[in-house]
Amino acid sequence: xxxxxxxxxxxxxxxxxxxxxxxxSIEELKSILGGKIRREVPMPRDIFVxxxxxxxxxxxxxxARAQCANPRxxxxxxxxxxxxxxxFTDAIRCLMTRPRSGAFAAAKTRYEDMVALHQTRTPSxxxxxxxxxxxxxxxxxxxxxxxxxxxxxxxxxxxxxxxYSGRFAQSSVFSSDNFGSVDIGGQCVTNxxxxxLAINIGPGTGNTRHCLARNGNxxxxxxxxxxxxxxxNAYGIYSTMAxxxxxxxxxxxxxxxxxxxxxxxxxxxxxxxxxxxxxxxRNFRVWQNSAASRRTSxxxxxxxxxxxxLDTVINxxxxxxxxxxxxxxxxQETTLCYRYNY
Numbered sequence: 001x002x003x004x005x006x007x008x009x010x011x012x013x014x015x016x017x018x019x020x021x022x023x024x025s026i027e028e029l030k031s032i033l034g035g036k037i038r039r040e041v042p043m044p045r046d047i048f049v050x051x052x053x054x055x056x057x058x059x060x061x062x063x064a065r066a067q068c069a070n071p072r073x074x075x076x077x078x079x080x081x082x083x084x085x086x087x088f089t090d091a092i093r094c095l096m097t098r099p100r101s102g103a104f105a106a107a108k109t110r111y112e113d114m115v116a117l118h119q120t121r122t123p124s125x126x127x128x129x130x131x132x133x134x135x136x137x138x139x140x141x142x143x144x145x146x147x148x149x150x151x152x153x154x155x156x157x158x159x160x161x162x163x164y165s166g167r168f169a170q171s172s173v174f175s176s177d178n179f180g181s182v183d184i185g186g187q188c189v190t191n192x193x194x195x196x197l198a199i200n201i202g203p204g205t206g207n208t209r210h211c212l213a214r215n216g217n218x219x220x221x222x223x224x225x226x227x228x229x230x231x232x233n234a235y236g237i238y239s240t241m242a243x244x245x246x247x248x249x250x251x252x253x254x255x256x257x258x259x260x261x262x263x264x265x266x267x268x269x270x271x272x273x274x275x276x277x278x279x280x281x282r283n284f285r286v287w288q289n290s291a292a293s294r295r296t297s298x299x300x301x302x303x304x305x306x307x308x309x310l311d312t313v314i315n316x317x318x319x320x321x322x323x324x325x326x327x328x329x330x331x332q333e334t335t336l337c338y339r340y341n342y
Contacts, residue, residue, distance in 0.1 A: 129300025158278030166222030202266025215258030239300030
């Protein structure tokens with residue numbers, strides 16, 4: 001199998017650019033951070049249309065609702081026990097053996113259903129303000145598949161990349177006991193729980209069988225640091241924070257792991273994707289914790305320029321039911337019912 005090192009899907013921003021953008025409007029921010037996110041591969045032909053409600057009468061602010069009684073507490077990887085870690089990787093491996101749904105022609109397994117879902121949705125959920133919200137529900141959907149189809153019964157982990165910025169290879173995430181090596185120059189991963197993994201979705205919008213490869217770059221992962229995260233979280237409005245977050249630690253984490261993780265469309269084929277996006281969702285939740293209004297209101301636009309409202313639909317192709325933004329804006333309400341350990 002060939003290893004692929006696909007083009008970077010976004011030009012990351014610097015800390016100086018982030019700090020310059022604090023307090024600016026979204027239009028000013030786009031000018032500072034370099035405009036619209038660049039796509040270097042064509043859109044897939046089988047894109048699902050993201051349903052949205054664009055009525056001018058839709059609410060943009062939600063009255064606080066009841067919290068769930070016993071939220072799951074997502075655990076940072078270093079606080080995960082050895083048995084927790086093995087349970088998580090075993091559940092992912094299980095999903096890689098489960099039969100596909102049939103909804104995605106190129107998918108060979110249930111796990112690849114999730115990769116193909118991301119591939120088909122990429123143009124509508126990247127480079128616009130639905131990015132954080134769609135990926136929040138996408139990650140939760142993945143968790144539900146692990147639980148319902150593979151018996152996963154632990155807390156979902158996340159990887160605090162600020163603690164390992166510039167030195168991802170030193171984290172046990174990338175050990176031979178867990179997800180396998182990262183600094184391997186774009187070659188196939190041959191150790192860890194996903195050694196010699198064959199991927200059928202991607203690269204890009206195509207589907208050519210290839211291996212799980214990585215190409216770690218410490219200069220890029222150095223920018224998953226707390227200054228970058230806190231800089232984006234200093235933005236007071238959802239739309240500007242989300243725009244910054246996508247081009248900040250999110251982009252540096254993907255590009256710094258490299259190879260499959262650089263592929264915007266099919267990056268979930270690398271199981272490290274889930275730890276990375278849990279980190280991004282955790283940063284989003286930290287931002288929301290700073291003010292109650294951030295858990296009850298939304299602004300910004302979708303890929304077509306339609307305003308996001310509380311009734312904008314988040315769709316995962318029937319793998320789980322459609323939800324509205326109002327259902328997932330607060331992770332501790334009844335739909336999602338989770339929080340992070342810090």
